[in-house]
Amino acid sequence: MSDVEALRSEPALTGAATHLECTLCGSRYPSEELSTVSPCCSRPLYARYDLERIRSVLSPADLVHRSADLWRYAELLPVRDPAHAIRLGEGWTPLLDTPRLADALGVSRVWVKDEGQNPTASFKARGLCMAVSRAHELDASAVALPSAGNAGGAAAAYAAAAGIEAHVVVPRDTPPPILEEIRGLGADLELLDGLITDCGARVAEGVRAEGWFDLSTLKEPYRVEGKKTMGYEVAEQLGWRLPDAIVYPTGGGTGLVGMWKAFDEMERLGWIGSRRPKMFAVQAVGCAPIVRAWEKGQEFAEPWEGANTYAAGIRVPRAIGDFLILRAIRESGGAAATVTDDEMVDWTKRVGALTGLFCAPEGAATAAVVPHLLRSGALSPGDEVVLFNTGSGLKYVR
Ligand SMILES: Cc1ncc(COP(=O)(O)O)c(C=O)c1O
Structure with missing residues (x-):
């Protein structure tokens, strides 16, 4: 052939x-x-x-x-x-037109890309599906990762489906449903007092001592390949055009930079033109290294001390792909901005009542930040916006 x-x-x-x-x-x-x-x-x-x-x-x-x-x-x-290819039904999640949410937010149109409908109920399924599939193809027999929670659940699922060992290290205060999920999927789970960065140090030890393959985000090349498919899907679901703006809850930023990569690939394939959405990164007031670097005009982000937010997925004090996130935001004419935990709680309820979607706090943050972006002029009322609900609210029930 x-x-x-x-x-x-x-x-x-x-x-x-x-x-x-x-x-x-x-x-x-x-x-x-x-x-x-x-x-x-x-x-x-x-x-x-x-x-x-x-x-x-x-x-x-x-x-x-x-x-x-x-x-x-x-x-x-x-x-x-x-x-x-390890398949559990990942991707091709709905892009939902949500007119009542658009009215409440004061923009012309809002779609919610509902990533809670992925296997393991978060968008982490995309990246871990690809990373575990490729690691398995290249003969890895044990994978490991530090996680804020959802990535651990997804890694456990895909490793189980591949029949390989998974070692997951998470902060002790990770939401209980996520811990139960990781255990239920047969992974070796370790809880640490500290943040995802401390968990990363523990994984590095296991890599040296036990020969685990490290699946930390952007420290291996294929999680971002899985996550870039969100960019392909948004374009395909909108009939091969892109929205005016994309709002993404940013921890390691893998999804944001993945979509940015996808847009470049699609342009080179002749599937879209050169116009890009404004890319907006939303972080929590208690952990906002990318927002701080963006505001100071820095190329790299300094690590955030004392990270604190209940939105576990965006409690990421340091991102190895910081310069890629900042570059995408700048090149797109977007911005980075924060919301408080109270705003996330409030918007979880509002989004729920206006759309029927029970969002993860990180997803609610993408709605909560819109009024701030309108006030600062970064978004215009005429903009058509895609918000990423990156996970299901059910994974945060305590
Ligand atoms: C629900 C949720 N949203 C957002 C994020 C942040 O994703 P990224 O690392 O791609 O910025 C995470 C990461 O754990 C998450 O679990």
């Missing part, structure tokens, strides 16, 4: 990844071995694809009859062999 025929086969999981690239200096590395950060700069590696070749064989019309999950974009994903 020629390469072109292989790409045409349905769904074509042969992939067209060519190499990995350092996001800071552009150095190239092979993509056929287990990789972590770039050896040159210790920064995230991005998977690169032969987009010219994909462009010549794949068009949006070809996607129409494909599976209703993220594997519909198989050529643009790193897994080579269909047998290694």
Whole structure:
């Protein structure tokens, strides 16, 4: 079978990844071995694809009859062999038009991308599905990660489905339903007094001592590939156009930078034009390293001391992809802004009553920040906005 025929086969999981690239200096590395950060700069590696070749064989019309999950974009994903794609129904979540929420927020249109409908009830399924599938394909037998909670649940699920060991380290005050989920999925769970950064140090020990493969976000190259599919889906669900603005609750920022990467790929594929949405990162007042760096005009973000918010997923004091998040926000003409925990509690109820969606606090933050963005002029009343509800509120019930 020629390469072109292989790409045409349905769904074509042969992939067209060519190499990995350092996001800071552009150095190239092979993509056929287990990789972590770039050896040159210790920064995230991005998977690169032969987009010219994909462009010549794949068009949006070809996607129409494909599976209703993220594997519909198989050529643009790193897994080579269909047998290694671990599938639990991830992706292709609804993009819900929510006119009453739009009225309440004072913008012309609001869609909520409801990521709570993923396996393990959060968008973390996308990234961990891809990272575990590819790690399994490259012969990893034990994976590990520090997590604010949801990523741990997703890693446990995909490792269980792959039949490999998962070691998950989370802060002790992680919401109980998430702890039960991780245990129920058969992972080895360790609770630590501290933050996700402390959990990261514990995982690094296990990597050295036990040979675990580290799935920390953006420290391996494929979680971002799973999360970029949110960008493909928003474009496809809107008929291959993009909204005026995207609001994303930002911890490690993997979804935000993943969507930004997806938009570039889609433009090079000829699927969209050069217009981009304004990208807005929302963080909690008690943990806002990206907002502070954005306000100071810095390229990198200093770690946040004493991080504190009940929205566990955005209680991330340091992001290894900080410069990528800040670059996407700036290039898009967006902004970074904070909300309080009280605002998240309030907007969880308001979004629920106006839409029928029981949001995670991180999802509620994307609605809560809209009035601030309107007041500062970063958003206009005429804007059409996509809010990301990154998880289900049920995972936070105490
Ligand atoms: C529900 C939820 N929203 C948002 C985030 C932050 O995601 P990211 O690391 O892509 O910024 C997390 C991370 O744990 C999360 O669990």
